[in-house]
Amino acid sequence: MNASPHNTVSPRTIEQVYRPLTRRTFLKGSAAAMVGVAGLMGALRPLLELEHGTVTLDELLQRHYRELKPADLRRIMDQLAAKCETEYGVHPHLRDIRPLANVEFGYALNLTRCIGCRKCAHACLQENNQSRADATDLEMSYIRVLELNKGSINLETSRTDYDHATVPAKDKFYMPVQCHQCRESPCTKVCPVQATWREPDGIVAVDYNWCIGCRYCMAACPYDARRFNYQKPTIAPAEINPNQSYLSNRIRPKGVVEKCTFCLHRTREGKYPACLEVCPTGARVFGNLRDSNSEISYILANKRVYILKEDVGTLPRFYYFFDK
């Protein structure tokens, strides 16, 4: 900035710069200020509709899951359970279930056997308390079942909205896709607040009380495995699974990202994931990768294994394989 000759106007005294404050200007100013404040109040009016307990001081002061002391976590979970009861009419059995020592979970899916019945996607919904408009609404399910044309594995021409009377349809095959629990997970790398991370057993978890809802992880995921709660989850009390854990299937607040956790509240206690249990063709194999005698280890050692989007370098713990 310099004082070029064009731009030097003669300096004026403050009295010349400002109009003097008179009774008239004061009244005009006050009236304008009142209109402004009224406008601001009007603009903020929707806040009155905010549900009680949406934003609480306790929640604002809460630390990251991994920094919480057991007593604090217990207290938070009690509050969450109470909130679930008031809002959804069901008191959940809410726990914090930690990973098992010397366990790394892996999942393999037999593409030869899968018939595309979507029972896994429905079981996922029932197990994990996702939001849904009705029982047929699979949008928030962690599993998307792709229908592909035989002859290649071309995702580009796949469909998820197929609607046949019976499956499998002629000349089609099916590929369910869910979180691959990657060893080089792009989602955890990009999260600006580490609200999502890899647990010691390989499961990628989300702290729903820490997520700020920026959805960068969704942009980063090559498997379309993450869902966002664009609204407060809607779910009928009769459909709520009361067996819940903090890092997996507890009912989510609105505005956070969620994803498949290999049903950690089941698998960390020795059970199979819900999607495996329900599969009518036995296409799904789940187990401990560190146990060389497990079925999953056998499959990875002996079958023709296919890794989806191997070129992206995510090193998934989810595999596809073929029988014959």
Added chain:
Amino acid sequence: MSDYLTFLWRVFRLSFQGGWRFYAWMTVLSAVSLLGLHAWTRQFVEGLQTTGMTNQVSWGAYIANFTFLVGVAAAAVMLVIPAYVYRKEHMHEVVLFGELLAIAVIVMCLLFVTVDLGHPERFHHMIPPFGVFNFPGSILSWDVIVLNGYLLLNLHIAGYLLYSRYRGRPPTKAFYIPFVFLSIAWAVSIHTVTAFLYVGLAGRSYWHHPLVPSRFLASAFVAGPALMILTFQVIRRVTRYWIGDAPIFTLRMIMTVAMIINMFLLGSELFTEFYSPTEHAAAAHYLYFGLHGHHGLVPWIWTAIALDVVGLGLLVSPLSRQIVGLNIAGLACFVGIWIEKGMGLIIPGFVPTPLGQVVEYLPTLNEVLVCLGIWSFGLLLFSWMLRVAIPIMNGSLCAHPHLNLDRTP
């Protein structure tokens, strides 16, 4: 200290002084800002379901506008470089306007990111020691640093120069020249880091492309100067601050070069995508020609290309030596690049999804209102800054008018 408080008080009072046009302009902007605030409050209460975004297209108009505006803010450097590196005297008259524009635009960027959050009240989760800041892993955390840093740099430079001028003293070089040069590098960094947000995602082949950052910068150095050319004409028409044609035509030259580079990079991109169309070209195919019967973005991108071509044609022809021709070129480039960066860059990153599904995106009315509100607030902020800066710059508001009165004949 008390001098500084007096200064702030005078600036505050000055903010509310003006003719009826000034009042009308500021009232309209305030009203639209409040409308946007209302829309955002509704979104805060009901969740992001009030937007057109989905699980498949998880970023929309907010992030698109954010990306575009980071470029506009970075383009302030196109005034700073000629003024401070090449010592063009005529650019010194206007360089401060570039810095003020950068401040307003960065504030808009921060607002656009904030309204995109599902839990804006958890913003402190990013700020240590309250939160966990995923640095240097997350590029978003880099973006938080560079954007806020750029804001502070420009606040310091502009604030310091204005206060010195108000006091009637030449500014001490050590207090601002180092920051000016830092801000040059920093300006490039804000747009590069913002480009890396997208380029770093290997799962989105439309973004995972080394040309993206270069194209970001090239297009930014068109859109930013275009906006400034228009702004300068407004300033010289409605305020007592004369801006000659020289800075405007320096900017025209910068725009022309940047636009040629931008179009060249666009051509390279199109060649790569379409000469050997791999599966990775699906997003580009959707953008330019539609995919599986979905054509949502086709009219947008061809409008943008048409505007870009018209803009470039005018810029390289003698027509833009006339101010009217230059204004048309600037407007065409500005709108063209806004579409390119928004509907043309962010949305096709999500269409088709990594699993091949095509879900189209269109912003909702509420979302559009939030965007309009932020644009309007940005304009409000910039207008206010001009309102108080210009009387200081032309000398009509200064600390000791009586001393100056004696000196000026």
